[in-house]
Amino acid sequence: MANYTLKVRRYQPESGEGAYWEEFDVDLDPSLSVLDGLLQAKDRDDGSLSVRCSCRAAICGSCGMKINGQSGLGCKTQVGEAQSHANKMASASGPKVDGAAPGRGSEGASQSDLCDRAGAEETARKRFSGD
Ligand code: FES
Numbered sequence: 159m160a161n162y163t164l165k166v167r168r169y170q171p172e173s174g175e176g177a178y179w180e181e182f183d184v185d186l187d188p189s190l191s192v193l194d195g196l197l198q199a200k201d202r203d204d205g206s207l208s209v210r211c212s213c214r215a216a217i218c219g220s221c222g223m224k225i226n227g228q229s230g231l232g233c234k235t236q237v238g239e240a241q242s243h244a245n246k247m248a249s250a251s252g253p254k255v256d257g258a259a260p261g262r263g264s265e266g267a268s269q270s271d272l273c274d275r276a277g278a279e280e281t282a283r284k285r286f287s288g289d
């Protein structure tokens with residue numbers, strides 16, 4: 159196990175304020191994924207942290223996000239690998255995660271948690287009903 163600090167870009171449109179970065183300390187084996195780190199932060203620190211995911215096996219693509227400024231899958235990118243990349247970038251103190259995947263804008267950070275089946279069904283219902 160190792161400690162990592164995930165810097166997560168967040169956006170809460172109802173606050174009326176712009177996007178901001180927030181740090182979460184997580185304790186993970188380096189071989190676990192950035193997505194595992196985000197889910198740990200959500201479970202331990204802030205239940206309002208929204209994460210898109212479904213298969214957790216690099217198949218569905220729903221966990222697409224920017225990690226250290228590059229597009230990737232949160233469930234496929236190992237947190238140790240992301241930390242090494244962040245260290246090479248020198249200016250970052252830990253993996254930086256932006257939930258907004260390319261083409262999704264910042265809405266990705268405010269979507270329901272698709273790891274939760276009930277949340278996924280609610281999101282699908284809203285999309286198809288136009289609510
Ligand atoms: S959760 Fe499906 S690709 Fe990551």
